[in-house]
Amino acid sequence: MRIFIGIDLDDAIxxxxxxxxxxxxxxxxxxxxxxAESLHITLKFIGEQKPEQAAAIGxxxxxxxxxxxxIGVSGYGFFPTANAPRVFWIGIYAGPVLAELAxxxxxxxxxxxxxxxxxxxxxxxxxxxAGAHGKMRSGDPKWRKGDKxxxxxxxxxxxxxxxxxxxxxxxxxxxxxxxxxxxxxxxLSPTGSKYTMLERFPMTRNE
Numbered sequence: 299m300r301i302f303i304g305i306d307l308d309d310a311i312x313x314x315x316x317x318x319x320x321x322x323x324x325x326x327x328x329x330x331x332x333x334a335e336s337l338h339i340t341l342k343f344i345g346e347q348k349p350e351q352a353a354a355i356g357x358x359x360x361x362x363x364x365x366x367x368x369i370g371v372s373g374y375g376f377f378p379t380a381n382a383p384r385v386f387w388i389g390i391y392a393g394p395v396l397a398e399l400a401x402x403x404x405x406x407x408x409x410x411x412x413x414x415x416x417x418x419x420x421x422x423x424x425x426x427x428a429g430a431h432g433k434m435r436s437g438d439p440k441w442r443k444g445d446k447x448x449x450x451x452x453x454x455x456x457x458x459x460x461x462x463x464x465x466x467x468x469x470x471x472x473x474x475x476x477x478x479x480x481x482x483x484x485x486l487s488p489t490g491s492k493y494t495m496l497e498r499f500p501m502t503r504n505e
Contacts, residue, residue, distance in 0.1 A: 299346065299347060299348075299349055299352055299483050300345060300346050300347075300483065300484040300485075300486070301344045301345070301347055301352050301355070301481060301482060301483050301484065301496070302340060302341075302342060302343045302344055302345075302481075302482050302484060303340075303341045303342040303344070303359070303403055303407075303479060303480065303481055303482070304338040304339055304340045304341050304342075304479065304480055304482055305338060305339040305341065305369070305476045305478075305479050305480065306338055306478075306480060306495075307337055307338065307339070307371070307423075307474065308472075308474040310472060310474075311371050311471050311472050311474055312334055312335075312337060313334075314471045314472060315334055315337060315371070315388070315423070315425075315471055316334035318469070318471070319331060319334060319425060322454060322457065322458070323426070325453045325454040325457050326386070326426060326450055326451050326453065326454040328428070328450050329386065329426040329427060329428050329450050329451065329454075330426060330427045330428075331425065331426045332424060332425060332426065336491060336492070336493060337423050338423075338480075338482070338493065339369070339390055339421050339423065339476075340421070341399065341400045341403050341479060342400065342403045342404055342407060342412075342415075344407060344412055345412075351410060352481070352483075352496065354410065355407055355410055355481070356481050356496065356497045358406050358407070358409065358410070359403070359406060359407075359479075359481060359497070359499050360499060361406075362399070362402050362403065362406060362499065363501075363502075364395065364398075364399045364402070364479075364501040365395060365501055365502065366475050366476060366477045366501050366502075367392055367393070367395050367396050367399070367475070367476045367501065368392065368393070368473060368474075368475055368476075369390060369391070369392045369396065369473065369474050369475075369476055370390070370391040370392070370470075370472075370473045371388060371389070371390060371391075371423070371470075371471040371472060371473070371474070372388070372389055372391065372468050372469060372470040372471055373388060373389035373391075373468045373469060374386065374387065374388045374389065374458060374469060375387055375389065375422075376451060376455070380455065382448065383428060383448065383450065383451045383455070384427065384428050385424055385426070385427050385428070386424075386425050386426040386427075386451055386454065387422040387423060387424050387425060388422065388423050388425060388469070388471065389422060389423075390421035390422055390423065392421070396419075396421065396476075397418075397419045399479065399501075400419045400421075401419065403479075426451075428448060428450040428451065476501065477500060477501050477502075478498045478499060478500045478501055479498075479499050479501065480495050480496075480497070480498050480499070481495075481496045481497045481499070482494065482495060482496060483496050
């Protein structure tokens with residue numbers, strides 16, 4: 299089973315993103331757009347694990363403590379660069395607690411032989427991927443062999459720049475309070491990945 303750990307989005311933010319995607323996806327029809335229902339904030343991608351290993355990881359995650367986290371969703375960008383865009387994303391903004399939670403999770407699952415992350419935590423929501431790179435997990439931001447200038451997102455980039463200027467600020471989808479993180483199972487299909495919640499882990503405020 300293919301598993302990962304993440305945070306779900308509030309319904310209000312998800313609806314705003316869905317309306318945004320409906321309005322802009324036509325500017326990049328060649329891109330592979332995700333569904334709004336599948337959006338989540340990835341804390342740790344784990345990959346294929348046997349069911350008993352996934353259960354053991356879930357048991358270990360129950361021992362992680364974190365307080366609720368205020369998260370803002372706004373802005374946009376392209377990976378690896380705007381000149382050679384492979385992934386279109388919107389930003390996730392939070393204080394150090396979110397990065398600390400991701401680091402604690404990374405450390406915990408490493409006890410099961412899951413490799414530690416090589417780069418710093420960079421939360422984002424992937425909305426679309428270009429071309430054959432659509433199979434890459436979670437919109438990997440690193441430069442890859444074969445990345446080169448392309449026109450897949452050219453019209454979208456221009457329209458977004460015009461939109462940001464006319465609204466005199468960044469595109470904002472709102473804020474939320476995350477009070478749990480989730481162990482998900484990912485099901486791959488020709489129409490995109492589907493996610494099942496395996497277990498929820500509450501975040502409680504320390505008094």
